[in-house]
Amino acid sequence: MSREPAVPCVWSEATLSHRPDREVWIGLAMDGSEVPERVSVIAQALRQADHRLIEAVEHPDACLTTVHSEELIRHLSTAYDAWVDGGFVEHGQDRVIPYFFPTEVMLGGIPRTDAASVHARAGQFCYDTMTTLGPGSWEAIRAAADCALTAADLVLSGDARRAYALCRPPGHHATEGAFGGSCYLNNAALAAQALVDGGHRRVAIIDVDAHHGNGTAAIFYRRADVFYGSVHVDPGAGWFPHVVGHRSETGLGPGHGTTQNHTLAPGSGDEDFLKAVRLLAESAVRHGATALVVSLGVDAAADDPESPLEVSRAGYGRAGRVLLGDLGLPTVVVQEGGYHLPTLGSLVTSFLAGREVS
Ligand SMILES: [Zn+2]
Numbered sequence: 001m002s003r004e005p006a007v008p009c010v011w012s013e014a015t016l017s018h019r020p021d022r023e024v025w026i027g028l029a030m031d032g033s034e035v036p037e038r039v040s041v042i043a044q045a046l047r048q049a050d051h052r053l054i055e056a057v058e059h060p061d062a063c064l065t066t067v068h069s070e071e072l073i074r075h076l077s078t079a080y081d082a083w084v085d086g087g088f089v090e091h092g093q094d095r096v097i098p099y100f101f102p103t104e105v106m107l108g109g110i111p112r113t114d115a116a117s118v119h120a121r122a123g124q125f126c127y128d129t130m131t132t133l134g135p136g137s138w139e140a141i142r143a144a145a146d147c148a149l150t151a152a153d154l155v156l157s158g159d160a161r162r163a164y165a166l167c168r169p170p171g172h173h174a175t176e177g178a179f180g181g182s183c184y185l186n187n188a189a190l191a192a193q194a195l196v197d198g199g200h201r202r203v204a205i206i207d208v209d210a211h212h213g214n215g216t217a218a219i220f221y222r223r224a225d226v227f228y229g230s231v232h233v234d235p236g237a238g239w240f241p242h243v244v245g246h247r248s249e250t251g252l253g254p255g256h257g258t259t260q261n262h263t264l265a266p267g268s269g270d271e272d273f274l275k276a277v278r279l280l281a282e283s284a285v286r287h288g289a290t291a292l293v294v295s296l297g298v299d300a301a302a303d304d305p306e307s308p309l310e311v312s313r314a315g316y317g318r319a320g321r322v323l324l325g326d327l328g329l330p331t332v333v334v335q336e337g338g339y340h341l342p343t344l345g346s347l348v349t350s351f352l353a354g355r356e357v358s
Pocket residue numbers: 209210211297299306337338
């Protein structure tokens with residue numbers, strides 16, 4: 001695999017413009033780990049590994065509503081301006097953070113109206129208090145989607161057998177109509193849908209981020225054409241997204257059998273991680289996939305502050321060999337999580353090379 005040509009890598013400087021600044025976690029404002037420097041260190045490592053960096057191409061908004069509701073797109077693109085107009089910024093509340101969440105149990109079956117004020121509307125779309133919107137957020141969110149869609153274009157046109165999208169912010173926690181978990185638009189789902197629309201009747205998404213991609217899973221849960229498989233730390237052990245991502249979830253209706261979750265106990269390392277990756281690759285083949293999307297989170301790495309998993313750089317290299325080398329499908333690799341800046345770049349380049357790269 002090391003003789004394969006370098007993977008074209010799509011990026012956009014605009015992805016740096018999202019500055020969450022902080023995340024409110026269990027009532028306290030804390031420094032967030034989803035920082036713009038993540039893009040800088042990955043881009044630098046890609047250049048050092050002789051990958052070709054390509055600018056993302058702008059895609060029309062119609063490409064976003066293939067997997068997201070128009071209401072979500074409208075909220076994400078307008079909420080910060082409405083927040084400024086509402087006078088919050090001048091009172092020191094300089095990020096859109098919801099305080100009110102109209103859940104099904106609150107409503108008890110009473111149909112709800114849309115909240116008139118932006119500070120209440122925020123909780124109709126954002127399901128946690130960690131995923132803030134500020135100046136420059138929408139520009140970056142939109143650019144991340146364009147990275148994923150441009151990478152899908154490269155693979156669909158045959159210009160590349162494999163392409164990597166340096167998406168930031170990440171996307172796999174974003175559902176059709178809601179966002180959270182530092183994710184806003186679901187970049188991997190957009191890429192998978194683009195592959196379907198481009199002629200691949202069966203597509204597989206394999207998610208190796210340390211956390212379950214609840215957004216991607218929900219978007220395709222009732223669909224027969226797109227397989228979603230994930231290996232992640234067990235939500236039942238107390239980890240995000242807490243209430244979904246269990247082994248018992250296998251899809252619904254026409255999608256029955258097209259969802260697969262492999263949960264790992266905290267402290268799991270290469271052996272358990274790679275066993276799950278191999279099983280997911282076998283399932284993608286059984287699904288009859290002719291194209292693959294990899295949700296490449298590297299936060300399962302031992303050094304990462306956001307998960308208790310202990311995967312090594314060599315382990316990510318071997319996962320890349322399985323998914324990019326052995327599986328051999330046209331593949332779009334989409335960046336998800338990964339927060340330990342000193343090792344982030346080499347984890348990504350090791351995966352793309354199919355072997356450990358220091
Ligand atoms: Zn993650």
